[in-house]
Amino acid sequence: MTIGIAVAIVALAAAPYIVSRGTPAPDFIVETIQGEELTLDDLRGRIILLDFMATWCIPCRLSMPEYVRVYATYAGKIELISISIDPAFDSRSTLRRFADQYRADWVFARDTSLQTQRDYQVVNIPTLILIDQNGYIRFRFSYTGGAFLSADQIGAEIENLLEQT
Numbered sequence: 001m002t003i004g005i006a007v008a009i010v011a012l013a014a015a016p017y018i019v020s021r022g023t024p025a026p027d028f029i030v031e032t033i034q035g036e037e038l039t040l041d042d043l044r045g046r047i048i049l050l051d052f053m054a055t056w057c058i059p060c061r062l063s064m065p066e067y068v069r070v071y072a073t074y075a076g077k078i079e080l081i082s083i084s085i086d087p088a089f090d091s092r093s094t095l096r097r098f099a100d101q102y103r104a105d106w107v108f109a110r111d112t113s114l115q116t117q118r119d120y121q122v123v124n125i126p127t128l129i130l131i132d133q134n135g136y137i138r139f140r141f142s143y144t145g146g147a148f149l150s151a152d153q154i155g156a157e158i159e160n161l162l163e164q165t
Helices: 002-014 058-074 092-101 115-119 151-163
Strands: 029-032 037-039 047-053 078-084 107-110 127-131 137-142
Touching: 029 115, 047 058, 047 151, 058 078, 058 151, 078 092, 092 107, 127 151, 137 151
Parallel strands: 047 078, 078 107
Antiparallel strands: 029 037, 029 107, 047 127, 127 137
């Protein structure tokens, strides 16, 4: 655990800026479970909710029903992308089974280079990042124990962005 904390501190210290509300979202390249490359630039002009996760992560699993509710409400208005930060464990087929288990029909992808995780300074999972239509981060939540975000809480953040358009 101490090594993980030290790595996280070094990674954050090396970052050009802290990725937080109001900062430009770094571009990313991830591999979808269909084997296609997906970038932030592909999604410009849309509201994007990034879910950094892993299939073995218990808090990630416990959050899935809330994300299903969010996507059922906002499909067509947002792009939800669940990005596994453990591509060695989460193969495309593992992610596909995970999505099927929760009847999740949004995009699932793998951060095969781990660059996206570094660029977005993801230390804990799940981490949710909401990006506006102009490519700026408008909300960030990292689970550190305790309560999870509810679909209503996530929806309120999305509604704030939708009202601004």
